[in-house]
Amino acid sequence: MQEIKVFGVWGSPFSRRVEIALKMKGLDYEFIEEDLDNKSDHLLMYNPVHKKIPVLVHNGKPVVESSLIMEYIDETWKENGLPLLPTDPYERAQVRFWAKFIDDKMVASVRAALLRRGEDSEKAKEEMEEILKVVESEITKRDLFGGEKLSFLDIIGLFIAYWIPIIQDVGGNYVLTREKFPGIYEWADQLLDDAFIKENLPDKAKLLLMLQARFGVKV
Ligand SMILES: N[C@@H](CCC(=O)N[C@@H](CS)C(=O)NCC(=O)O)C(=O)O
Known part of the structure; x- marks a missing residue:
């Protein structure tokens, strides 16, 4: 057992x-x-x-x-359900590349850009926008994100689809907007509409309160 x-x-x-x-x-x-x-x-x-x-x-x-x-x-648990990663080694490498990009670049930029104020935050916002442009261009291709079935990168990308908009509300700083990043929002809307994903995300209002308390920023 x-x-x-x-x-x-x-x-x-x-x-x-x-x-x-x-x-x-x-x-x-x-x-x-x-x-x-x-x-x-x-x-x-x-x-x-x-x-x-x-x-x-x-x-x-x-x-x-x-x-x-x-x-x-x-x-x-190979035998359980569908594989999370593609089986083709080249495609696996692509998926790992983007997962690393999201974690190394996107996640790292968020705190400085969205939860701080002042000059440093302005520079960080510009950097975050540049990183989002790269993600926008990749997501729009729809090869690795937002396919028929939930992909490894969709799950990694929930940070962008669900958490970033809430963190923006916490800090009152908005970089990821529908106007500037329609491709990301189109993918995110579809992903967040998935019944299984909905069931497995934390409650939005509760998350907002927790993040406000943790990062000490009031809306
Ligand atoms: N790269 C890590 C990030 C994990 C992470 O940042 N965890 C945070 C909570 S969301 C944590 O444990 N922070 C505690 C600390 O930094 O002391 C992963 O993907 O697992």
């Missing part, structure tokens, strides 16, 4: 990626909610390098970093 645990936080886009991947594979798991202001000994033991959630613990062995956890889930 296998044991699957997820150490996470209900409102985290990274925790949700792992939960969504496990559910797509039809797997049961135990979710352990962490308090990031008072991290548990388990979290520090399982992720001693970054000390971050999410951590997947499979039969006592930890795996960290949400996109790597998704790949682990896909490889470990």
Whole structure:
């Protein structure tokens, strides 16, 4: 009998990626909610390098970093449901490239651009806009995002589709707008309309309150 645990936080886009991947594979798991202001000994033991959630613990062995956890889930439970990553090695490499781009560039730019004020924030907003232009051009091609079935990058991209608009409301800074990025919004609208995705996203009002409290910015 296998044991699957997820150490996470209900409102985290990274925790949700792992939960969504496990559910797509039809797997049961135990979710352990962490308090990031008072991290548990388990979290520090399982992720001693970054000390971050999410951590997947499979039969006592930890795996960290949400996109790597998704790949682990896909490889470990190959027989369960559809593959999350394409089977073709070239396509897999493309998917990994964009997942890394979103995590390294997009996620990193958001805090500086959306949750700060002043000159630095203006520069960060310009940088975020440039990164979004790259994403817009890739998403519009519809090869890797927004296909018939939910893709690996759709799940990674939920950060853009769902979290960024809410973070914009938290900070009162708007970079990702429908006018400037119609392709991203078209993809996001379709993705967020998916019944399975809707069921697995945190409540918007609750998330907004949590982010306001965490980042100390009032709307
Ligand atoms: N690249 C990581 C990011 C995970 C991450 O940023 N987790 C945040 C919560 S959303 C965290 O644990 N922060 C705690 C800290 O930085 O001390 C992933 O994809 O898993």
